[in-house]
Amino acid sequence: MNTKNKMSLGYKTFFYFSVFSIGILLFLWSFEYVVIQILAPIHQMKIINEAKEQIKNADQDLLTTIENIAYEHNYCIELHTSNQIYSFNEKSKKCILNSKEVISIKRSLINSSKDELAKLENNIVQSIRVDKDTVVLIGAQNIRNSLRADILRSYIFYFSIILILVAFIVSYYVSRLLNKPILKITDSARSMAGGNFAQDQNDYGIKELNELRNVLNYARTEIENTDKLRRDLMANVSHDLKTPLTMIKAYAEMAKDLNGNNKKKREENLNIIISETDRLNSLVNDILDLSKLQNNIQVFNFEDYDLVKEIQEIIQKYQIIKEVENYNFIINAPKEAMVYADKKQINQVIYNLVNNAINYTGNDLQVKVNVKDEKDSYLVEVIDTGKGLTEEQINLIWNKYYKDEKNHKRYKTGTGLGLYIVQTILKGHNFEYGVTSKVDNGSRFFFYIKKSNLSKK
Numbered sequence: 001m002n003t004k005n006k007m008s009l010g011y012k013t014f015f016y017f018s019v020f021s022i023g024i025l026l027f028l029w030s031f032e033y034v035v036i037q038i039l040a041p042i043h044q045m046k047i048i049n050e051a052k053e054q055i056k057n058a059d060q061d062l063l064t065t066i067e068n069i070a071y072e073h074n075y076c077i078e079l080h081t082s083n084q085i086y087s088f089n090e091k092s093k094k095c096i097l098n099s100k101e102v103i104s105i106k107r108s109l110i111n112s113s114k115d116e117l118a119k120l121e122n123n124i125v126q127s128i129r130v131d132k133d134t135v136v137l138i139g140a141q142n143i144r145n146s147l148r149a150d151i152l153r154s155y156i157f158y159f160s161i162i163l164i165l166v167a168f169i170v171s172y173y174v175s176r177l178l179n180k181p182i183l184k185i186t187d188s189a190r191s192m193a194g195g196n197f198a199q200d201q202n203d204y205g206i207k208e209l210n211e212l213r214n215v216l217n218y219a220r221t222e223i224e225n226t227d228k229l230r231r232d233l234m235a236n237v238s239h240d241l242k243t244p245l246t247m248i249k250a251y252a253e254m255a256k257d258l259n260g261n262n263k264k265k266r267e268e269n270l271n272i273i274i275s276e277t278d279r280l281n282s283l284v285n286d287i288l289d290l291s292k293l294q295n296n297i298q299v300f301n302f303e304d305y306d307l308v309k310e311i312q313e314i315i316q317k318y319q320i321i322k323e324v325e326n327y328n329f330i331i332n333a334p335k336e337a338m339v340y341a342d343k344k345q346i347n348q349v350i351y352n353l354v355n356n357a358i359n360y361t362g363n364d365l366q367v368k369v370n371v372k373d374e375k376d377s378y379l380v381e382v383i384d385t386g387k388g389l390t391e392e393q394i395n396l397i398w399n400k401y402y403k404d405e406k407n408h409k410r411y412k413t414g415t416g417l418g419l420y421i422v423q424t425i426l427k428g429h430n431f432e433y434g435v436t437s438k439v440d441n442g443s444r445f446f447f448y449i450k451k452s453n454l455s456k457k
Helices: 011-056 059-073 100-111 144-194 207-229 233-258 263-288 290-294 307-316 319-327 345-362 419-430
Strands: 074-078 085-088 116-119 123-130 135-141 302-306 330-331 337-342 367-374 377-384 435-436 443-452
Touching: 011 059, 011 123, 011 135, 011 144, 011 377, 059 074, 059 135, 074 367, 100 123, 100 135, 123 345, 144 319, 233 263, 233 319, 263 290, 302 307, 307 330, 307 345, 307 367, 307 377, 337 419, 337 443, 345 367, 345 377, 345 443, 419 435, 419 443
Parallel strands: 330 367
Antiparallel strands: 074 085, 074 135, 116 123, 123 135, 302 337, 367 377, 377 443, 435 443
């Protein structure tokens, strides 16, 4: 899996804001290193020029003014008169007027008739000519760090504005980076309401969003299938009800036109019509109960009954198909097979498997139903002689919507719910089931049904 996909939303948020914090620190460090280098000399000269103006305008308070400037700015200052030298703040670590670098030029500054500024490698010396006999020397270290606090205090407002702008830009970018995939997946989900069931293949780079995408894709599949079921409902009803309707019509016509005064035959036909009508009602209820089967809320009514008898009655109802269309139904079963299951539901399974065999059997029109004794259960097999199934088809036939019209022998198929209902009912009973088939050699559908305790005595 791509490492990008493993990043959770929490981790990614932590990552971006960590980068943001580091970026702010780097900005401050670069600000101190670069900006301070530019502002320090300018700020320093601003202070020296202000001190220069104060000294020139000091008049009678010259000593007091110089002393205040020296201690306020931590400067080392000397006042040279015609007969005396005054030193201010000379014990300061920043007093550089007695350094070798400054001593070499000090005399020339004192003797100069005008104000002079000497910028040395490490120091700055400003000479201020007060009058003919009075000169003031201000010595300051040319080191940027000495003015960091003063500069930050003076420009804190501008620094704050810059930091606020940077914070807004970064926050906007991070917000866009995190919100963009969320909005995108929201739009994708909203598109489902408009009938767009295309799978979302986007990689959102965030673990939680990729998981949400997978859930939405699953929801798309289920909604699409549900929509397909809704649209194919009429076809499905036709698929499940066509056989009993055909039987009812055929036997009704026989009772009306062919049987005449043959009361016994007419009664047999009418009984089949009544039975098939009951089956129609049962099939309609089964379709309506399909959702219950899917949601595992169907209540099964288990009872002891003879499976062979039920199979014989079911096959008997296909007599009209046998007579009119020459289908051949073969039952291989013991005289009795007492089982314990929901008779109505298992009968539905047998109906669906027989209908499936009728629809897909070969040109010999043969459908075989076997019941075999298997110790604690009976094996029920429904076998046709059709074109068979490939391995791929075997993996698909139990799906809710699968249908194979190419191998279809009889009637147009519906939505493929027949085998899905078989699977759902057998799963509800916890009965083993399956299919074996070879291409061009027919198919064998089977299931195991639990024996009744009555049959074990």
